[in-house]
Amino acid sequence: MSAMNQQDTAKAWRFQGREAEIHLYLSAAEGDIGALMGARVLGLPLTLSIVPVSDWIDATDMARAAVAVVQVDADSPASIKRFERLAAANPDTPLIAAAFNPPLALVRSLLRSGAHDVLPLPLSLDDLVTSIAPLAEQVQQKEVHALAGKSRLITFSKARGGSGATALATQLACRFAAREAAAGREACLIDLDVQFGDAAFQLGLTPKFSLTDAVAAGSRLDGELLRSITTVHPSGLHVLAAPDEMLPLEGLNNDQVLAVVERAQRAFGTVFVDLPANWTHWSLSLAARSDLILLVADLSVAGLRQARRQLDLLQEQELGEVPLEIILNRHEKSLFGSVKSGDATTALGRDARFTVANDPATVNAAIERGVTVDEVKRKSAFGSDLDRLDKALVDILGLER
Structure with a gap:
């Protein structure tokens, strides 16, 4: 995890919106x-x-x-x-x-x-x-308020690399999108892990375009063009894939990233963003404008330590008021687990309301086949926890289904 300059305040990277037409x-x-x-x-x-x-x-x-x-x-x-x-x-x-x-x-x-x-x-x-x-x-401020009322932005933050955040993000977003479709709404997943992002791969997609194409479109990017750049999963989820080639994190800037995400917010009801493990000005900008941050940590001593550091950083950057939930991934209910949920609360200094079962056989099979976990195993502990997370998102975001 990279640290931000202490002289940089939230005001330096907060969102600046635009109007629709x-x-x-x-x-x-x-x-x-x-x-x-x-x-x-x-x-x-x-x-x-x-x-x-x-x-x-x-x-x-x-x-x-x-x-x-x-x-x-x-x-x-x-x-x-x-x-x-x-x-x-x-x-x-x-x-x-x-x-x-x-x-x-x-x-x-x-x-x-x-x-x-x-x-x-x-x-x-x-x-x-x-x-x-x-x-x-004046019109920029009007767009900020319009987006706040019509769209939802959910960012996935990794406590550390290897915490399983991308697998959780892709599987949850697919489940969420399928159920939103029944309510007449759409969802989109943007893979902003520009160095190690593989959300499209995990879902078995072979995108023709990626985030690079959306950024290159510049001011030409509108809802129709963005839709043509995304790849649609059978669940109905629109996926904007990470670039094929690794990019340095500083290869993107605030304006480029926010323009793409803002356009997605206009085009889709809910936008999920998978962030890189290291913080940048543009990823902090997205955190600042999020309706919800989901911080994913594996239930280990090292994972909890890094999660606490993430929480401390967000607080230092004046983002402590942004809604945030911690998801403890790969949770073991066994009495013999080395770290318990109570230990996590002590280490994090706050409750972690959500846990996701450690079900490597089902999750790894889904990733290898490029399918959802339900296609591997109709009823699984991992799938049940996804159902609980999906319901929680509906409640937190104030959606009606």
Whole structure:
């Protein structure tokens, strides 16, 4: 486990979000609108709805946008009234009015009604960029709150290498995804162990793409592209595999990693992330924005010692308030085990609420065959513990099934 510089605080690597889209409500696709649809402003895609200037626009639908551009007709009182009502109904969504040759009196009236700006039609990309740029911080904060309400991020942290965290993460994520599918939701697993990650291998997958492709896409990465890069397991779990070639941990930076994870959060209901054993600024960033950290430790003296060091580090980095659960892996119920659960509580300084049975025959067979443990043995101690973990996740995350 690598230590962070004591001068580095949580503020240095906390998440900075982005908004999902900028929506245009126009009466017709005129001017450079075709070119605009392939462009991004503030890194956000532009979307278009064709709506007559006096027809009502669903205020609830508009509230989901980062910024809305609404056409106004100077000669239509109904059109002007529509804009005024939309501005009153959506105080948290910046509205930009767009009109053909807007007279000064109309511009002043729209600004008084709550318009952030008034742009001439037909729209141009330069005008949009100039108008929206001052809203960057506001729309970023809106996206942070939107993601917090719609998506769940669960990070798997290893107390030390060899603790079985990846096997646990892959098997649990598959079980979780299959049951979420019945509720109409999806889940994704991102393997961020860029040096030793083998989540896809353990699930018997042969991905054509990996994390490298997602990072290389940069600002082009959207939900559709991300889905095409992931590999879908029969359980319904979308897996973004680790790179084929080993990468230095510092080969990735905060912006790259957070952009990929954030995009996954928009595309899927729950995102699991398998972190490397060593901490980096970007892995701490993910821990900071997690809805739940699962710290996996094997029930041994050395494993518990490293788990305690992990807990101490998170506390030092101002992450003590992030929800965290400890999973004691390879747990032996035998009276002859060298380390008992009570010993773990003493060593860790806190309770470990979850244990997973030591079932090497079933787990190793599943990994070697690239299948879930239920395909190896329909009823197993390991599978029963996965069921308990799955139920706990549903309760902790406030999901309904």
